[in-house]
Amino acid sequence: MSLSLSLAHRFADFELDITLDAGPGITALFGRSGAGKTTVINAVGGILRPDTGKITIDGKVLVDTHKGIFIPPHKRRLGTVFQDARLFPHLSVAQNLVFGARYAPGGSDGPALADVVTLLGLEDLLDRAPATLSGGQKQRVALGRALLSHPRMLLMDEPLASLDGPRKQEILPFLERLRDGPLGLPILYVSHAVDEIARLADTLVLIQNGRVQAQGPLFDVMSDPAAVPLLGVREAGAVIEADVLAHGADGISTLRISAGEIELPGVQAQVGSRVRLRVLAQDVILSLNRPEGLSSVNVLPVEIEDIHPGDGPGAAIALRAGSDRLLSRVTARAVAELGLATGLKCYAILKATTVAPGSIGR
Amino acid sequence: MTPDAAAWDALRLSLWVAVWATVLAIPLALWVAWALARREFWGKALLNAAVHLPLVLPPVVTGYLLLIAFGRTAPMGRALEAIGLQLAFHWSGAVLAAMIMGFPLMVRAMRLAIEAVDPKLEEAAASLGAPRSAVFTRVTLPLILPGILAGTVMGFAKAMGEFGATITFVANIPGQTQTLPSAIWSALQIPGGENQAVIMVLMACAVAVSAVLLSEVLARRVAKRISGA
Numbered sequence: 001m002s003l004s005l006s007l008a009h010r011f012a013d014f015e016l017d018i019t020l021d022a023g024p025g026i027t028a029l030f031g032r033s034g035a036g037k038t039t040v041i042n043a044v045g046g047i048l049r050p051d052t053g054k055i056t057i058d059g060k061v062l063v064d065t066h067k068g069i070f071i072p073p074h075k076r077r078l079g080t081v082f083q084d085a086r087l088f089p090h091l092s093v094a095q096n097l098v099f100g101a102r103y104a105p106g107g108s109d110g111p112a113l114a115d116v117v118t119l120l121g122l123e124d125l126l127d128r129a130p131a132t133l134s135g136g137q138k139q140r141v142a143l144g145r146a147l148l149s150h151p152r153m154l155l156m157d158e159p160l161a162s163l164d165g166p167r168k169q170e171i172l173p174f175l176e177r178l179r180d181g182p183l184g185l186p187i188l189y190v191s192h193a194v195d196e197i198a199r200l201a202d203t204l205v206l207i208q209n210g211r212v213q214a215q216g217p218l219f220d221v222m223s224d225p226a227a228v229p230l231l232g233v234r235e236a237g238a239v240i241e242a243d244v245l246a247h248g249a250d251g252i253s254t255l256r257i258s259a260g261e262i263e264l265p266g267v268q269a270q271v272g273s274r275v276r277l278r279v280l281a282q283d284v285i286l287s288l289n290r291p292e293g294l295s296s297v298n299v300l301p302v303e304i305e306d307i308h309p310g311d312g313p314g315a316a317i318a319l320r321a322g323s324d325r326l327l328s329r330v331t332a333r334a335v336a337e338l339g340l341a342t343g344l345k346c347y348a349i350l351k352a353t354t355v356a357p358g359s360i361g362r
Numbered sequence: 363m364t365p366d367a368a369a370w371d372a373l374r375l376s377l378w379v380a381v382w383a384t385v386l387a388i389p390l391a392l393w394v395a396w397a398l399a400r401r402e403f404w405g406k407a408l409l410n411a412a413v414h415l416p417l418v419l420p421p422v423v424t425g426y427l428l429l430i431a432f433g434r435t436a437p438m439g440r441a442l443e444a445i446g447l448q449l450a451f452h453w454s455g456a457v458l459a460a461m462i463m464g465f466p467l468m469v470r471a472m473r474l475a476i477e478a479v480d481p482k483l484e485e486a487a488a489s490l491g492a493p494r495s496a497v498f499t500r501v502t503l504p505l506i507l508p509g510i511l512a513g514t515v516m517g518f519a520k521a522m523g524e525f526g527a528t529i530t531f532v533a534n535i536p537g538q539t540q541t542l543p544s545a546i547w548s549a550l551q552i553p554g555g556e557n558q559a560v561i562m563v564l565m566a567c568a569v570a571v572s573a574v575l576l577s578e579v580l581a582r583r584v585a586k587r588i589s590g591a
Contacts, residue, residue, distance in 0.1 A: 045489055073488040073489055074489075074490075074492055075491075077491065080486070080489040082482070084482070086482055086483055086485075086486035088483060088487070089483075090504045090505055099490060099492075099500070102491075102492075103491030103492050103493075103496075105491075146489075
């Protein structure tokens with residue numbers, strides 16, 4: 001299952017020119033507001049007719065402006081979850097779900113109503129009117145409705161952007177279940193929240209001013225020092241995988257990453273499970289010697305792979321830590337004073353409090 | 363004090379004319395309301411003005427214009443009469459007059475209902491695989507139905523009360539073109555006619571009040587349905 005797209009579209013105030021591929025799993029489109037993310041998803045869904053371009057899904061042409069092909073939205077079989085859930089106000093939750101199932105092609109593969117209700121925990125909401133639901137509940141229903149249309153791919157346009165923190169936490173596990181579960185549905189996921197993407201995406205596409213700036217596996221793009229300005233210096237940082245080894249009685253857990261063991265508080269995953277850690281670049285400190293007498297115990301031996309000077313006084317440094325890559329953000333002055341250079345072996349200190357519970361996923 | 367035969371005739375004719383005028387106007391009003399709410403086209407402002415014209419013109423002017431266009435000596439009137447459709451001085455002309463006078467009210471109510479429907483809901487329906495016709499019947503129509511009904515009730519009430527254009531275009535022939543308002547006016551012209559006038563006034567009040575109450579209920583329902591509360 002793969003989507004391949006190349007399109008150009010001119011708006012009054014800006015121009016979009018994008019080429020990208022989305023394979024299985026969750027492909028996240030990240031960019032600031034106005035970067036062109038929603039334009040891409042609207043072109044895929046058929047809400048927008050691009051000036052020029054071609055979009056195919058599994059080799060089947062959805063749009064080809066040169067040949068004058070434009071498959072109308074209702075024949076594309078792409079379920080869409082919008083930022084505003086767009087539930088039909090005159091129908092109950094159950095009727096909204098049935099509406100999704102009504103137009104699924106006969107004999108198509110996909111979940112049945114009962115499966116979706118269980119997966120998304122909608123049992124108690126079925127008789128309710130959409131207006132009586134919370135934002136998180138609405139999005140769960142919208143997601144269920146889209147799944148029941150048995151789409152070839154799910155398009156999600158900032159599905160969590162209008163939700164507050166706790167409501168987000170309510171939805172994220174469902175999205176993870178969708179990614180890892182038996183449905184194996186590919187998802188094109190638009191967001192401007194780095195924490196969501198770090199937790200969910202398999203592939204990351206960075207978009208700025210209507211152009212693709214970087215695309216690739218999430219772990220690679222997130223640890224690319226060149227991506228730091230695109231993600232924002234405060235949000236940038238590597239995402240790595242860790243195995244949970246033990247939970248201490250004092251609330252501190254031990255996790256293993258490829259470069260060694262680290263200790264973190266507030267880890268909720270079970271012992272033996274694998275989680276994602278987000279290590280913010282600004283929370284990784286470098287030291288030439290193995291430090292002693294620090295309050296932090298998370299010291300990892302690393303090797304400098306790349307130094308990427310920023311526009312301001314900072315520099316982004318890529319570090320090899322075992323088989324993972326970490327990012328550190330230091331000042332350009334520190335680079336000069338410490339004599340940091342590619343190939344130098346040094347130590348990275350991770351503050352244990354840096355990884356918030358919400359940043360740990362999988 | 364009981365209604366005489368002429369009063370019953372007038373009420374019957376008025377209801378008959380108003381029902382026909384309303385039923386015939388619904389599809390056209392819905393189409394115009396849709397165009398004004400959702401489409402961009404050349405002459406949109408002109409169409410909007412034309413639709414509202416009967417609301418601001420003196421009704422007698424509208425009636426006179428109808429007479430000029432559809433009178434028995436006018437070319438269009440003669441052409442219609444040749445195919446067996448007489449409008450001037452005939453109850454079918456009263457239907458036309460009532461249609462035109464009620465039309466702006468119907469269009470207005472329907473247009474507001476259509477404008478209150480978020481096109482994003484229709485996009486969502488299409489994204490779920492619903493073809494255009496199903497999007498209209500299952501999403502748009504249920505949401506605007508109360509607005510259509512409210513517009514219909516307003517148009518009906520207007521048709522019931524229409525006087526100026528009607529009496530100018532089809533005159534005031536008892537049993538043929540004498541609607542309730544024309545009959546009330548006639549009753550007031552003859553000595554001792556006040557009793558029957560009062561009875562017919564009460565009839566008119568009853569019909570009008572019921573229509574307005576019904577429209578209120580329906581308008582409230584449209585608001586409730588679209589906000590989803």
